[in-house]
Amino acid sequence: MWSSIVWILLTGIGYLFTPLFFDHAEVNIVAVASYWLQGHPIYTSLDSVSRYSLLYGPWPYLVNAVFLKMGEAIYFLGKLPGILNLLVLLIGFYFSLGNIPRLSRILGLGALSAVLLGYYNISYWNRPDSYLVTYTFLALALVILNNRIGDLATYLGVGLLAGLAANCKLHGVLYFLPVVVYFLEDSKKKINWLYFISAAILSLLGLVLPFALNNVGGAHYLQWLQMASKHGVDMLAFVKNITFIGCFILLLAVLGFQRKYKWTFISLIGAGIIVGLAASKPGSGSHHFMPFLPMILFFAIQTYWAMSSTDKTRLSYVWAAFLLTMSLNAFNRQKRVLELFKQTPMRYAELHDFEGILANVAGPLEMGLADIKSYESTFFKLSAIANSRGFLFDGTGLMDMHASAMDIPSTTLEHIKSCMTPYFVFPKGGEPWSIISYYDDKPLFSQSFIEVFNSTYHKERETEYYALYSCAKK
Structure with a gap:
């Protein structure tokens, strides 16, 4: 004992x-x-x-x-x-x-x-x-x-x-x-x-x-x-x-x-x-x-x-x-x-990589959600939120809303279309917004949402662990 x-x-x-x-x-x-x-x-x-x-x-x-x-x-x-x-x-x-x-x-x-x-x-x-x-x-x-x-x-x-x-x-x-x-x-x-x-x-x-x-x-x-x-x-x-x-x-x-x-x-x-x-x-x-x-x-x-x-x-x-x-x-x-x-050394490397992006990109920036395998790599969004870079999505909240049959509202879609968040960062290698819910293994984001994002943002560059997407209209 x-x-x-x-x-x-x-x-x-x-x-x-x-x-x-x-x-x-x-x-x-x-x-x-x-x-x-x-x-x-x-x-x-x-x-x-x-x-x-x-x-x-x-x-x-x-x-x-x-x-x-x-x-x-x-x-x-x-x-x-x-x-x-x-x-x-x-x-x-x-x-x-x-x-x-x-x-x-x-x-x-x-x-x-x-x-x-x-x-x-x-x-x-x-x-x-x-x-x-x-x-x-x-x-x-x-x-x-x-x-x-x-x-x-x-x-x-x-x-x-x-x-x-x-x-x-x-x-x-x-x-x-x-x-x-x-x-x-x-x-x-x-x-x-x-x-x-x-x-x-x-x-x-x-x-x-x-x-x-x-x-x-x-x-x-x-x-x-x-x-x-x-x-x-x-x-x-x-x-x-x-x-x-x-x-x-x-x-x-x-x-x-x-x-x-x-x-x-x-x-x-x-x-x-x-x-x-x-x-x-x-x-x-x-x-x-x-x-x-x-x-x-x-x-x-x-x-x-x-x-x-x-x-x-x-x-x-x-x-x-x-x-x-x-x-x-x-x-x-x-x-x-x-x-x-055992993942601690890799997680420190991811955190350092993400904070490097924050240091080199000015203005609002959001950690986006890719596939479920890379979900834990998005937890470092805390660094962006603590530095007043904005807070648009949280996976936990989205899964709860999904269980309540709540769709992402039009106000959020307009936010995406208008490039109010100029930059999104995703774990490298995963498709943006392809994450599924823990509750029912169904997609959190609709195909229409993904299409709106893809028509508004493009991949600007990749780092060791992340991919930076920027608004095509900026």
Whole structure:
């Protein structure tokens, strides 16, 4: 288990010093945060020229913007919030197990690390997921500390964290249902309605206040949420997701957690089913269950250590099977992570090449999308956006819009025809705009869009990794 702890910390710290982002939604967070700092909205109108808005709440963007204000190292600072979320989670989990032997706490931390490593290191990505995992467990930590900090601090702390979680993803508040039920069931206290109302108000403020900042675009955010209803639900994915979370619930059941915490157990099942629906939307997945997992592991470890020696011996095979399964899954997932780290020298070369183009070409410039194989080579658009060269397209946002059956609007086509962006840069070797969506393997850009672009722009020159296209009318 030591190895999983060391590996997740080692890869997390190493990740800060590579220019590569593992996921396109991470790039969206940094790009939009940087663009917002320049006075542009986080959420545009549905027919906006720029196509980058996502369904994430504004909180991760705003936090990222705070870090980006610290300097120009956008590829370092853009990842830092996710790494800090992971560190807070691991430290909090370790100290929450303070009533069991130190070696067993380390074993528990290793089990958590192995579980998280089974998710391609999403636990330290700057996406909302790392916030939700950490905030949910911090709320549980406040409940554990209730006797020290008092009821008022517990209510208010949990309320604020729930509001911020909902500001990451609207369904984020669901993760807090088992925490609240556990608090009431474990403390055997009745609800203090004055404290509860105060916590609800603070939660609402945590959800709403970020939208009060300039250029966030709350009204447009609601429009994007409405468009998400068109994504639909994949019932096969739903069955797979319920099976996944069911395995963790089964761990609690085998250990007998439900005998003492019946309602907490039921609330976990109920919240898991509802989250399972959100996780079954095209483009989603079982990572939606991550905020439950540190909580479930904490419950499982505490239940195990409350047993008699005889019962511990009898059920030790359960832990052995669980740890073996999690370790094998983590090992298989981390092969991909290792492959990504091996790409670091090439990614630095691509970044240097692209920044060379930026230094030699004046005016607005956009990183265009070629084929799906070269998609990660377009992530360096962050350098152009951070230098105020414009932001027209984001692959993540386009895929979400495509899933909602939203075509590229006429305003964007006119932008292309009018050469408002004089230069586009594409990864060399790929056909411009030939990218397909991860969701359904269908083209993101229509043939008519490609024809408009081809009639307006021509390839000016190539560098080692990129091709520069310029407007034929300039």
